[in-house]
Amino acid sequence: MSFVRLMLLWAVGCSVIYFAVSIFARSLRREALEKRWRADNAGADVSGREAYVEEGMTHYEAGPWPWVLRICIYLVPLFFIAIVHIFTTYY
Amino acid sequence: MRQIRRVLRIAIFVLVAGLLHYVLPQHDVARVISTEVIRTDFSSINRMFYAQADGGAAELATRDLRLINVEKKNTWLLGFWQRDSTEVMVYRNEDTGWIWPPYFKFDTANLQAAAGANVTTAGAEKWVVITHYGWRNKYISIYPNAIDIRPASGPDERVIPWFNIFFFVCLFFALLMIRAMWRQFVERTVDPTMEALEGGYDERKSRVQKWLDSWRKK
Numbered sequence: 001m002s003f004v005r006l007m008l009l010w011a012v013g014c015s016v017i018y019f020a021v022s023i024f025a026r027s028l029r030r031e032a033l034e035k036r037w038r039a040d041n042a043g044a045d046v047s048g049r050e051a052y053v054e055e056g057m058t059h060y061e062a063g064p065w066p067w068v069l070r071i072c073i074y075l076v077p078l079f080f081i082a083i084v085h086i087f088t089t090y091y
Numbered sequence: 092m093r094q095i096r097r098v099l100r101i102a103i104f105v106l107v108a109g110l111l112h113y114v115l116p117q118h119d120v121a122r123v124i125s126t127e128v129i130r131t132d133f134s135s136i137n138r139m140f141y142a143q144a145d146g147g148a149a150e151l152a153t154r155d156l157r158l159i160n161v162e163k164k165n166t167w168l169l170g171f172w173q174r175d176s177t178e179v180m181v182y183r184n185e186d187t188g189w190i191w192p193p194y195f196k197f198d199t200a201n202l203q204a205a206a207g208a209n210v211t212t213a214g215a216e217k218w219v220v221i222t223h224y225g226w227r228n229k230y231i232s233i234y235p236n237a238i239d240i241r242p243a244s245g246p247d248e249r250v251i252p253w254f255n256i257f258f259f260v261c262l263f264f265a266l267l268m269i270r271a272m273w274r275q276f277v278e279r280t281v282d283p284t285m286e287a288l289e290g291g292y293d294e295r296k297s298r299v300q301k302w303l304d305s306w307r308k309k
Contacts, residue, residue: 002143006189024272027279085195088238 010077018073025069029060112226114192115258117235118170118250119221120243121163121180122211126203131156140225140233142185146197157184157199159206159237161221164246173247182223183234192224194238205240218243220250 033056037049060066132153133141144150159182165174184203187194211217220243225235 002189020272024275027275031275031279081193081195084193085197088194088196089198091239 006081010081014074014077018070021069021073022066025065026057026060030057033057114224115255116194116222116224116238116252118252119161119163119180119223120218120246120248120250121161121221122216122218123206123209123240124160124162124179125210126206127158127160128155129158130154137231137233140228140231141183142187142236143190145186145199146188157203158182158234159184159203159221159240163221170250170252173249180227181234182221182237183225184237187236194224196238202237202240206237209240209242218246218248220248 030053033053034049037052041048130153131141141156144154161180161182162177163180165176165178166172167174184199184206186199187196189195209217209219219240221237222239223235223237225233227234
């Protein structure tokens with residue numbers, strides 16, 4: 001029963017962290033895309049920027065980074081639990 | 092106001108430091124004198140300083156508690172500075188189970204056997220390193236929980252707290268990360284919203300307000 005509670009805590013806690021970190025990562029990517037557009041189109045009108053940024057964000061969503069984040073955030077705590085459990089109980 | 096903020100900050104710091112001091116592992120160089128089992132009746136005061144029943148066992152109001160009695164070397168500064176004196180210490184030995192603190196310990200009975208195997212006798216002193224967490228308090232009868240016992244190289248062994256070093260490095264990076272996330276949120280979300288509110292207040296009036304204004308102009 002306490003193992004079920006631990007897994008619930010893991011699922012909820014990791015989801016909260018993933019939610020926050022994914023917003024952060026997307027925000028960083030969006031800012032970088034805006035800056036890159038500005039560097040490439042110095043002095044131009046901002047009307048073309050929106051489409052460029054949205055296309056870049058679609059690329060980002062389809063790319064590997066969201067999966068890297070998911071795997072790191074959800075698997076690292078499981079790995080930590082396994083390592084600590086094995087070291088305290090078997091060594 | 093500044094005083095209140097300062098007091099609050101100190102209180103939070105003391106709470107967090109106390110929690111970490113309670114939960115993080117510490118190492119004692121000690122000689123095991125004896126092991127014993129006592130019947131324990133928890134009260135609402137000291138219940139939170141004990142773990143739950145052993146893994147697979149039922150939770151009752153009263154249960155037996157394994158204790159390890161040792162004579163340990165004294166230290167200053169959380170074990171970084173060793174002293175010549177010794178003192179007696181009593182550890183409890185309980186499963187932490189899957190919940191709290193996150194040691195995921197299930198080998199209580201084996202650990203008690205290891206403690207028994209390392210009982211020191213006259214003429215053959217055995218020094219061990221005991222890893223534990225928790226506090227000893229005589230007034231509310233609480234004991235630190237032993238996590239691991241291993242033979243020490245001698246009474247002067249200096250144990251390097253690798254886990255704690257790793258933990259504080261991780262904590263530092265986690266705090267930096269939270270700070271960066273917060274700054275990004277303020278820069279990209281809060282500030283533009285506030286600017287839009289201040290700059291374009293008139294355009295953002297609600298429909299009801301516009302309707303009211305249309306009456307007022309007449």
